[in-house]
Every structure is written in structure tokens, then in C-alpha cells.
Amino acid sequence: MIDHGDNIVDLNAILHPGWIYDHPRHVVEDPTLSISEKRAILASWASDAASVASNPALRELPGSYKTVTIDEVLEALSALDHGPKGPPGGSPARIKSAARMDIAA
Numbered sequence: 001m002i003d004h005g006d007n008i009v010d011l012n013a014i015l016h017p018g019w020i021y022d023h024p025r026h027v028v029e030d031p032t033l034s035i036s037e038k039r040a041i042l043a044s045w046a047s048d049a050a051s052v053a054s055n056p057a058l059r060e061l062p063g064s065y066k067t068v069t070i071d072e073v074l075e076a077l078s079a080l081d082h083g084p085k086g087p088p089g090g091s092p093a094r095i096k097s098a099a100r101m102d103i104a105a
Contacts, residue, residue: 017041018061023068024076035080042080046073 021027027041044050045059045068052058052067060067 016061016063017045018064021061022064022066024073025079028076028079038080039077042073042077046070046077 017027021030021041024042024045027033027038027045030038033041045061048056050059050061051070052060057070058067059070059073
């Protein structure tokens with residue numbers, strides 16, 4: 001699809017990913033795409049322009065033969081982020097109240 005050595009880009013992969021990819025995970029798994037290209041494709045798939053009129057939770061790219069849920073598209077986008085899973089700053093810590101500390105002492 002994309003030969004980075006020759007700097008040749010298959011524009012159909014970027015402009016019409018539904019012709020090439022059946023599912024958002026296939027975009028994530030494509031070794032020929034850069035992270036930025038994957039994000040662009042998945043972001044266009046997640047956009048309102050790709051939503052099915054009768055069911056906005058479903059997305060369908062022009063040229064594709066299959067609909068996917070917005071959750072599947074967002075899951076593929078989050079797979080590109082190799083950061084920690086969970087809340088920022090880690091798990092919340094429980095702090096004992098001062099009154100309970102005095103009783104325990």
C-alpha cells in the first residue's frame with residue numbers, strides 16, 4: 001500500500017479506506033501505515049459523516065461492505081496509544097480520616 005522507501009502513497013488507502021479495510025482492527029494491524037496515517041483513517045471512520053443515518057452508533061465507510069460500531073472504531077484508535085490503561089495518575093488511594101487515626105493510636 002505505502003512504500004516509505006520511495007515515498008509513494010496509495011491515496012485510495014487514505015481517501016477510501018472502506019475499499020481496502022473491512023474492520024478498524026485491520027487498519028491498526030497494517031504494517032505499511034504510519035501511526036499518523038492510521039489515526040487519520042480511523043478518525044474519518046469515527047466521524048459523523050460515516051454514521052449510518054438510521055443508527056448513529058454504526059459506522060460505514062463509503063465503499064465498504066460492512067458496518068461496525070463506533071465502539072469498535074474507538075477501540076482501534078485507543079490501541080494505537082501504547083500508554084497505561086486506566087485512570088490518569090493510577091488507582092485512587094484511600095486516605096484515612098484524621099479522627100480515625102487518633103482513635104487507632
